[in-house]
Amino acid sequence: MNFNNTLHKLGFTPIEATVFITLCKHGSLTGYEVAKLTGISRSNVYAALYSLHEKGKCQLSEGETTKYVAISKEELLLSTQREMSKTIEEIERFFPNSIESQEPYVTIRGYTNVLDKIKNSIALCKSHLYLLCSADTVNLFKEELIAISHRCRIRIICEKDLFINDSITIYNRQKDPIGFHMIIDTKSVITGDLDLDHAQCLFSKNDSLVRLMRESFVTELEMIALKVH
Numbered sequence: 001m002n003f004n005n006t007l008h009k010l011g012f013t014p015i016e017a018t019v020f021i022t023l024c025k026h027g028s029l030t031g032y033e034v035a036k037l038t039g040i041s042r043s044n045v046y047a048a049l050y051s052l053h054e055k056g057k058c059q060l061s062e063g064e065t066t067k068y069v070a071i072s073k074e075e076l077l078l079s080t081q082r083e084m085s086k087t088i089e090e091i092e093r094f095f096p097n098s099i100e101s102q103e104p105y106v107t108i109r110g111y112t113n114v115l116d117k118i119k120n121s122i123a124l125c126k127s128h129l130y131l132l133c134s135a136d137t138v139n140l141f142k143e144e145l146i147a148i149s150h151r152c153r154i155r156i157i158c159e160k161d162l163f164i165n166d167s168i169t170i171y172n173r174q175k176d177p178i179g180f181h182m183i184i185d186t187k188s189v190i191t192g193d194l195d196l197d198h199a200q201c202l203f204s205k206n207d208s209l210v211r212l213m214r215e216s217f218v219t220e221l222e223m224i225a226l227k228v229h
Helices: 005-010 016-027 030-038 042-054 071-093 111-124 135-140 142-150 207-228
Strands: 058-061 067-070 108-111 128-132 153-158 168-172 178-185 188-193 200-205
Touching: 005 016, 016 030, 016 042, 016 067, 030 042, 042 058, 042 067, 108 111, 111 142, 111 178, 111 188, 111 200, 135 142, 135 153, 142 153, 153 207, 168 200, 168 207, 178 207, 188 207
Parallel strands: 128 153, 153 168
Antiparallel strands: 058 067, 108 200, 128 178, 178 188, 188 200
């Protein structure tokens, strides 16, 4: 990942990110020197430096000429951790109560968004998780599956013999599953495609769809059992 993108996530504007990285690389610099190195107009550079100083991301070195010094990596990490902890506390305290959504299903698009939805759904699982997908896809969620395996019964169907831990049961389907299918606590389902360029999934709490997917999953298990015996 580009470090500029990381800084954007922390609230830096594109110009602020470029100026900050320039200070990190070159040490203390005047506004004129930053403008010369970056090719950004001096007015925009000075506006960015003022903003970075206000945010505590750079400091002033007073002398014959004013120079700017970026905070260290360690300071940026510590201040970011404090800010994130405070933000998490505020979400916990002030997130508004909402009525339960009655939508039959919602669609999530984009690889990262789909991945996050699946990981969050696994983390929020309380008792049962059923998963049908490729072995490579299972490995994307290994950390999350291990984290809930002490409290949840997890059954996975994929095309390879996998082992994650003793608490997770994995069945070999012997052919590649099509798409991704997951049932959470027999209350909600996620089904879709994790293709890198065209990922999308459907999330639903619809009773009929949950029941249909569960019956399909049970049928898969019965077919696997017949082949074994």
